[in-house]
Amino acid sequence: MADAGSPPGHRCGHVAIVGRPNVGKSTLLNHLVGEKVSITSKKAQTTRHRVTGILTTGDAQFVFVDTPGIQSKHASRLNERMNRSATRSFDDVDAIVLVIEAGRTTGADRTVIRLFPAGARVIVALNKIDRLADRGALLPQMAELATLFPFAAIVPVSAEKEHGLAQLRDAVRALLPLAAAAYGEDEITDRDERFLAAEFIREKIFRLLGEEVPYAATVAIDRFVQEGALRRIHATVYVDRDNQKAILLGHGGAQMKEIATRARADMERLFGGPVFLEVWVKVKRGWANDDTLLTRFGY
Ligand SMILES: Nc1nc2c(ncn2[C@@H]2O[C@H](COP(=O)(O)OP(=O)(O)OP(=O)(O)O)[C@@H](O)[C@H]2O)c(=O)[nH]1
Ligand SMILES: [Mg+2]
Numbered sequence: 001m002a003d004a005g006s007p008p009g010h011r012c013g014h015v016a017i018v019g020r021p022n023v024g025k026s027t028l029l030n031h032l033v034g035e036k037v038s039i040t041s042k043k044a045q046t047t048r049h050r051v052t053g054i055l056t057t058g059d060a061q062f063v064f065v066d067t068p069g070i071q072s073k074h075a076s077r078l079n080e081r082m083n084r085s086a087t088r089s090f091d092d093v094d095a096i097v098l099v100i101e102a103g104r105t106t107g108a109d110r111t112v113i114r115l116f117p118a119g120a121r122v123i124v125a126l127n128k129i130d131r132l133a134d135r136g137a138l139l140p141q142m143a144e145l146a147t148l149f150p151f152a153a154i155v156p157v158s159a160e161k162e163h164g165l166a167q168l169r170d171a172v173r174a175l176l177p178l179a180a181a182a183y184g185e186d187e188i189t190d191r192d193e194r195f196l197a198a199e200f201i202r203e204k205i206f207r208l209l210g211e212e213v214p215y216a217a218t219v220a221i222d223r224f225v226q227e228g229a230l231r232r233i234h235a236t237v238y239v240d241r242d243n244q245k246a247i248l249l250g251h252g253g254a255q256m257k258e259i260a261t262r263a264r265a266d267m268e269r270l271f272g273g274p275v276f277l278e279v280w281v282k283v284k285r286g287w288a289n290d291d292t293l294l295t296r297f298g299y
């Protein structure tokens with residue numbers, strides 16, 4: 001909904017948050033917006049979809065677009081779709097925030113930089129400065145980055161500790177076009193509760209399980225109905241193999257119960273009301289390489 005009441009000088013635009021996996025893109029989006037709209041974990045390739053997070057201030061509206069980490073290992077058709085969804089964002093936005101880990105620019109970061117179209121307006125967020133023992137490493141890293149692309153700004157931040165976020169916001173605002181707000185001021189994402197519910201379940205799988213099952217799992221919402229304040233949600237987790245189903249369920253279903261309990265707590269916090277959640281686990285062999293299934297699962 002356009003806001004005709006935006007003051008003169010108001011800016012509004014789309015800002016893609018991109019980078020290699022695990023640098024803190026989704027954490028940054030959440031802390032810029034002040035709500036958890038995008039899932040995060042210690043594991044690479046947590047984010048699989050584009051997710052917007054909307055920040056409305058007095059003089060600007062930022063439509064941040066979180067993207068999957070860009071990587072060169074095409075392990076599956078799913079990975080290809082994730083990369084495509086990230087790189088497609090370059091053309092659809094007014095500005096790009098490239099997230100790189102403070103203190104180390106890797107080959108994978110350089111690969112992302114080479115993908116930027118000429119003329120792209122890019123700001124680097126050097127993230128996780130709270131983990132940097134030697135701040136002296138920042139200056140040479142910034143100098144070297146400046147030789148790789150004509151970045152509009154390079155801003156050291158800690159997404160998690162919320163350091164440098166005001167400076168980052170100001171730098172991004174300067175790149176946005178003069179425009180009225182595109183969304184109402186209480187809107188925080190373009191994704192619906194159904195999508196967010198599936199993502200919260202997927203996040204707990206990423207956080208609670210080892211190195212195999214998270215990458216073999218996807219979540220579908222079979223039923224989402226609102227009865228007064230209560231949301232009644234039925235979900236299915238699909239995995240690739242029988243043994244993964246056994247791991248996901250755990251002894252007597254205890255693992256799945258823990259995943260569902262934690263996911264439900266996140267849903268209740270964001271949706272602002274009670275949630276009844278039931279989760280089933282099914283095996284769907286080869287889903288991550290099956291284009292028909294990938295489309296059906298929303299990738
Ligand atoms: N110490 C520290 N850790 C951070 C910071 N920002 C993110 N992290 C951690 O880095 C890990 C990855 O964060 P995500 O936000 O999931 O990273 P991502 O870039 O979205 O990862 P993908 O979606 O997999 O590409 C998580 O364990 C975060 O808690 C930060 O500023 N400081
Ligand atoms: Mg992410």
